Amino acid sequence: ARCLRSGLAVWEAFNGGGARSEGTYSVCTDGHAYLVSLYRSFDMAPLLTRVPVVIVGGGPVGLTLSSLLSKYGVRSMLVERAPQTPTHPKAHFINTRTMEIFRLLGVHNKVYEAMAPVEHWRRFRYCTSLLGPNNELGQTDHFSPNLPAAFLKMDRNSPCRVANLPQSRLTQILWDHASEMAKMNENFASSLHFGTEVKSTTESEDTIQVNVRTVGAQRGVEATAVECDVLVGADGASSLVRHEMGILMKGQPELQFLMNVHFFSPSLWPRLKDRAGMLYFVFNPSAVVVLIAHDLERGEWVAQIPYFPPQQSPDDFDEGACRRILNAAIGGSGEEDIQIRSIHPWTMGAEIAERFQSASGRVSLVGDAAHQFPPSGGFGMNTGIQDAHNLAWKIAKTMQNSSGMGWDADLLRTYEAERKPIAEANSALSMYNFDSAMRIPSALGLSPKAANAVSKLLAKSPASILPRRMQRGLLESVMSVGLQQINVFGPNANNPASRFCMDRVQAILKEGRGLHLLFPAYELGFTYAHANSRGALGTDDAPDATPQPAALVPGESHEYEPSTAPGARFPHFPVRVDGTEVRVLSSLDFVGEDTRCALWFDAASAPLDWAEIDAEERLGWRLVPFTFAPHEETETTLGTSVCIPDAAEDGGTSFDTSSLSGLAVLVRPDGHVGWRGRLGGNFEES
Secondary structure, three states, rough: HHHHHHHHHHHHHHOOOOOOOOOOOOEEEOOOOOOHHHOOOOOOOOOEEEEEEEEOOOOOOHHHHHHHHHHHHOOEEOOOOOOOOOOOOOOOOOOHHHHHHHHHHHHHHHHHOOOHHHHOEEEEEEEOOOOOOEEEEEEEOOOOOOOHHHHHHHHHHOOOOOOOOHHHHHHHHHHHHHHHHHHHHHHHHOOOEEEEEEEEEEEEEOOOOEHHHEEEEEEEOOOOEEEEEEEEEEEOOHHHHHHHHHHOOEEEEEEEEEEEEEEEEEHHHHHOOOOOOOEEEEEEEOOEEEOOOOOOOOEEEEEEEEEOOOOHHHHOOOOHHHHHHHHHHHHOOOOOOEEEEEEEEEEEEEEEEEOOOOOOOEEEEHHHHHHHHHOOOOHHHHHHHHHHHHHHHHHHHHHHHHOOOOOOOOOOOOHHHHHHHHHHHHHHHHHHHHHHHHHHHOOOOOOOHHHHHHHHHHHHHHHOOOOOHHHHHHHHHHHHHHHHHHHHHHOOOOOOHHHHHHHHHHHHHHHOOOOOOOHHHHHOOOOOOOOHOEEOOEEEEEEOOOOOOOOOOOOOOOOOOOOOOOOOOOOOOOEOOOOOOOOOHHHHHOOOOOOOEEEEEEEOOOOOHHOOOOOOHHHEEEEEEEEEEOOOOOOOOOOOOOEEHHHHEEEOOOOHHHHHHHEEEEEEOOOOEEEEEEOOOOOOOO
16 A cells, blocks of 8 residues: 555656545546556455445435435445546536535535636527527526626525536535545544445345445456445436336436537637526527536537437437537537537436335435436436435434334435425426426427427338438438528528517517526425424424415426425524624524534523423433524523524525514424424423
């Protein structure tokens, strides 16, 4: 190992970059190849044969779960089949609730520092090309009317704002953090393993056996049997854990077929500074494509090109064909500097697993292993990370409660009851948003649904006996009718037909019927239902305080409504502590550092025994007595109470803090309300 470290130091000096040791691999920060195979031969973190939790999958969801478990003192082993963190950017939008989770982990600032300025990604643009003259069909500004106003609205709802960062770069941040968290405590040191695959899993009455081995191991090399109490499948859409559980996916598996082309073109940025955007929907006779600008300044892009099987196939989109489409979409004066990194097919679907857990609750699915959505709205990765947040404290609490007293998974089993309805709601919204995204091409005579219908009709008609090449020609001839309309109806004010077409597009955008990005009611306002989550939620003994959030219906306008109802996320508001001017940034800071719940109660209204009872030691709760400014803080045996600034004076929250008067609210470790009630009677009765 010493020799290897010396060799890595030489590598660093020779290449002028920084090589970071990360347990079972080393990565050079200046982009050099991973030294995976070399380092693995001196594996510093051998596979354990017994560990409380095994996590399968090292994407953002699995890594978030690993970090949370380490934070809560639970040892885990994460295995990832890939030999290194991904280079393909995949997902990129990170919503407010996910950023709150990253804030809890302490990585939120790293995300904000790594992302591009909001001005680069605040808009969706609809155009006939990126650079051509008179190319603009319309745009949507998701931070209108201006950034300060949009930020103020976000800041009143949360201590965090949304972010935009390619998943490949986010994964590296989360891997670095999970590696550090895994090594924090020698008594429960967790481990992370790249290049390691699961071959099979077996659940028995009191344990789970996971058989793992190094990817590419020689034939005849036996897998290592690892025993665990809890197994979590964060292994993506083709989840082996889900397959081993015999769980099927339900929904629409084939909404659209796309070619994903990951490419770099740094020369575009100087020419796009005055028309920056996150997504460019390009429609012209030679290219119908969505261009995702993952980093405009670095020139990192992904193109999504639709194709229609069986007449078309991925083989029709080699590098030459993709380069021609990209040049047509860019619309420059000649050949562009396009560096294609990868081309691969992708099938967009909307599916949810029949079950998220085994009957025992010991095996759970999170992220894409449990649900897959269209990318419209960016809910896939975000929902998965929030799955991990919901599950982590339940695993830790179950481990603590079961220590020496046998296994009781009642709390653990509430994971599916709480998260599956959220996945279903987010899937419905993603589908609605996908349909909304189709309105613009349909207004231009380029309906993808119509193209799919033509493709299926050709496959079932007498034309199906023709060679595929001839079928493809027929399909492209039909599609060209719509494509040619763009020539006739292009953005030319002197053309009445063009004006009609443009008016339809503008009407869709003005009425807000196009593709949306920000959904604060879904991001922050989702609520866990009491009836389906016994053991994780208590009763609502103060229903008149703030109402249960309204049911969310895709297509209806929803503003986030802060609520202290059981199941809702506890509202964000600024507080002062210990009578000083030191400001705890958010009310959310009182939970999440460990597995304790926080009991907020109005210290001025509470009977004497509320302030004197030692509930922290007896119940494992953190007591948070609070008062309202300008009243003096109330001294209790627990110390000085928390002071909530006057809302009119502070203006830092959208929540009516006066609704907490005379109230007690129990907040779970994941920040959701577990119970609320009016102060009255003694503590034991309440």
